[in-house]
Amino acid sequence: MNQIPSLIAVFAYLSLLTVGGGMAAYPEMETLTVNVHHWLTPDQLVHFYSLGQMAPGPNMNMVAAIGEKVAGPLGALAVLLAFYAPTGVLALYIGRIWTRLANWPWRTSIQNGMSPAALGLMLAGAITFGKSSLNFTKPTGQMIEFNLIEAIVAAAILGLVLRTKLNPALLILGCGVVGVFAHL
């Protein structure tokens, strides 16, 4: 069955939810790609998102990986267009109007009101992501409820990113090495 129309519909919709960053859309992305369309497992989604953190440019380029997995290179292209084009056109036109409304008092109200909403949705996304990244099923079918080493790795990265100037992409790469040696 051709999945490209559904891919386009799902990612065009998800793109509208990415206010203040891609993480806001994560819970909805999990629902749609894992539970509704069964394109990938929760583990695979977590893996793609995590790989996206190491790639240059916007980390939401990971949507291309979902498109590729579901429908090959054409799927990747379709997903990218669906994810970037609608909000792009919106940003172009609203951006032009917004610039002209510099002295409209409600403009500041909207920006101030959006900011905590976006922040809250980002945390909600992070919680959804953390739930599936720290709990997973081993290939043997054995369900691991909670992995202490993984929780320590996550806490260590949280501390290192906040306290040092180390590049997060390199830190995450390092976590991959830790994963291999700790047999996560």
Added chain:
Amino acid sequence: MSDTASTAPTSENTASPSPAARASVSEIFSAFLMIGATSFGGGAVAYLRSTLVAKKRWLDDKTFLEMYSISQSLPGLNTTNMAILAGDRLCGWFGAVAAVLGVVLPGALLMTLAAVAYGMHGERPMVTSALHGVAAGATGLILATFVQLARKSLNGWVDVLFIAAAVILVNRLHVSVLYALIGLAVIGTIIYRPGSRAAQSEAA
């Protein structure tokens, strides 16, 4: 939220360019391609600023921050929204397309290749282990990004309530992100309406 880049260079040249700086489509494309290929580890704002403001002098600092705050309140990623707003200012519609293509292409190509490699080798135990490590690290990074943003933009207990409401709506009650977003944004805008106490404390 005024700036997500904790690593944003602050000491760079802030000389203002002519307000009507223009650039050709190919100049815009190559500048953004460079940003798209080298901005590892998130926080692309820092890379954008150092290219657009310091190196190319296409935008002054004030315009850059202005565009950045607009980017954050529009749907779409901050990086691509910034690319579109800056590209549009420099060369209209074509500039916007060139900028967004440049900033997205390198990472998108890499992620497509990553998916192919994942399909071939993703089930190997060593790869699985590495990916679990990477996913744990990504969890920490996402939380760190949240903390950095919260430190910069939290404005009193009203904002904390908003964050709690978003988490309860999405994670507990499983309300669709779309409805949570619309609901919270509307209530937020009303709380910060012109002349309200919240708006005055934000401005203070």
